[in-house]
Amino acid sequence: MPKNSRLPTNEQFRTDFPEFSDKTQYPDASVNxxxxxxxxxxxxxxxxxxxxxxxxxxxxxxTELRGRSLAAAAIGGVNSNGSAGVVSSKSVDKVSVSYDVSSVIDPxxxxxNNTAYGREFYWWWSMFGAGGRQLL
Structure with a gap:
């Protein structure tokens, strides 16, 4: 039984975030x-x-991070890529890519910072307890 009576269900989560509707890539066990x-x-x-x-x-x-790991595991790899931002350089031989993260990363x-959801969560979460603000 959840301690928070308003905790969303798996179904509500998937309705609000339909990008997670693929239960193969994002299994119920992970979401739950x-x-x-x-x-x-x-x-x-x-x-x-x-x-x-x-x-x-x-x-x-x-769930996104777990989905990345499951996708990598399906092809025999491990995903530890936490990239975000705009591609600033790339190369083809020996595959390399660099990102300019200055516009999306909160230090x-x-x-x-590893997902857009995490960045938004962190911003909202940091607003609680921040105290009053005065805008001029």
Whole structure:
């Protein structure tokens, strides 16, 4: 039984994030595991009306990373690629690619920078407890 009564279900997550509808690439077990992790680590009383969205962003971040690993494992590899940003250089022989991440990476977000979902989660999550702001 979830500790957060508003924790989204697997079905709700897949409805809100249809890019994860492929259950072969993103198995129910992975989605359910990360929804459980979101339930354990996030608090709906603190996050209020943003709880469901943040729980889904959290789940999407980890589910995407797991999907990458499962795809790599299917062809006998391991995926540890955390690239993001715009391709700034590439080469063909011995395959190499470099990314300009300055526009998409938050230097304080660390691991959360590995997916667009993680970057958005980190931004929203960091807004809680940030205190008031005055715009001039």
């Amino acid at each position: 595991f990360y929804l459980g992790q979101a339930d354990a680590l996030l608090n709906q009383d603190v996050l209020g009306d943003q709880f469901v969205y943040l729980a889904e962003l959290f789940t999407a971040h980890y 304080d977000a660390g691991f959360w």
